[in-house]
Amino acid sequence: MTQTLPDHRLIDGRNVARRILAECKDYTDEQNNLGRLVSICIGDVPETEVYVRNQARGAERAGLPFEQVNWDANITQDEAKQIIQQMNDDASILGVIIQRPAPAHINIRSLQSAVHPLKDVEGMNPASIGNIVYSDVALAPCTAAASVELIKETGLNLEGLEVVMIGHSEIVGKPAAMMLMAEGATVTVCHHLTRSVAMHSRRADVVVVAVGIAGFLGPDMIKPGAAVIDIGINQITDEDGNFKIVGDVQTQAVTEVAGWITPVPGGVGPVTVAILIRNAIVAHKRQVAAGWIS
Template sequence: MTCQMLDGKLLGQKVRADVKARVLASQSVARLDAILVGTDEAAEVYAQSQARTCEEAGIHYVLHRLAATSTFDDIAGRVLLLNNENQVRAIMLHLPLPVGVDVERVQSLIAPEKDVEGVNPANIGNVVYGRRSLVPCTARAVLELIESTKINLQGARAVVVGASNIVGKPVAVLLMRSNATVISSNKFTLELAQLTRAADVVVAAAGVAGLVKGDWIKPGAVVIDVGIHRVTSPQGKTTTMGDVDFESVSKVAGFLTPVPGGVGPMTVAMLLRNVADACLKI
């Protein structure tokens, strides 16, 4: 069986083009306000990349820098200030935050209608209730990739491996809302391979490199790999891999996301879509 790669870069480019067209057609200002605390190198690189990505989509990017010594009150104060500014309609928080600052507590302060990462508990709750809201970006990316295969999710068996608040849980709920029969599991689930072997859709988001093997997969299944890990071999060679053992799974699955190049680019595209949804209200 030939396994079809789900190209997150290609699909993401289509989403970006759609976002840009919406922004231009609206003749409104789409703007993303991002908060960056400290000088973490990876966060700096991501912020710079995000600025370019927003610019390409016609979105104005405003970066608010706070000192590495910032306290919870400092960061919360900036969030609340942005919440109260009428011209600010899209807010995100770069991680990491300083040691000792409760990330979830800060995220819960972002106004739900401006929370374009979908990390405020109110938005995650809205996903459960099926209300119109800003869905966590990675979860939205996963569903978009699954739907791109044209699989009929109604009645399909889906196993989600991993139950984080912003990926595993909302993915499970989104699949339920599509009338799939969903099993939420984790790396400790007994007889996990037996569950995934019976699934039409497998979402691997457990945070364990190479967890899902080829003999865990039903022939022709849709497999979405959310994980990303830097792994060093005994010979000292470093490679990037996901939660799926790509070599063995690609011989069995019908559709599979590569790592990198799968969920990652789609997550960025979903952030842009959320920004457009928040700013344009259409």
């Protein structure tokens, strides 16, 4: 009988998530009367479904009360802002996350700014995101923090590491680049105007990809032995007509060249969820320290 050995090049995000959620559970076990994490979706956005479903599961595993809130796509900016302000004042609510994307008439940046920094579990309020510049990364955007966590999982020393970040969105690429700098890495950021992404990515020790294009990163774009962190979550239809989630990396081909790689699913996604829950715990500690709750 042949035995299938695990592929040690694959970084198991589910395992990392389990560890983080277990730490959160140790904390929640010691608390009584924890407020709930409120997760808001505006309109019907298929991209956020998996995320919110996994948030509910993660919260349950960590012993954190959770509430999913769906706002009608026609909600006005004023109404949305008012509800957020009420949530800021509601002691039974520990933290708030607003899913992206939102309908075109909603100014999502303004809404994220309305979430009080002490309840901003996603770290997307400009005050929270600004702290990253000061290397204060305790409440950072979840996916960016997940990428750093997964690079650490390889055992590579981040100090002096050459990291190429492909994608510079405000929610992923930019905060990830800042956080990697805070860890001592040398960071190059590529985007759609970069003349040759491959020229940069080929000399990196670690390539982090968040562009939202299935199969974007191929095996000829990395240095042999490099670590590849695949942030992309793209829904495609496979040969049998079934929906399937794939990343931005040609996982099978790149695994033959890489030293480490995060799979999709089972890589960055579960860790993003776990960090959101950990951020809620950080928010709780800060609210206690600020005298908001006891």
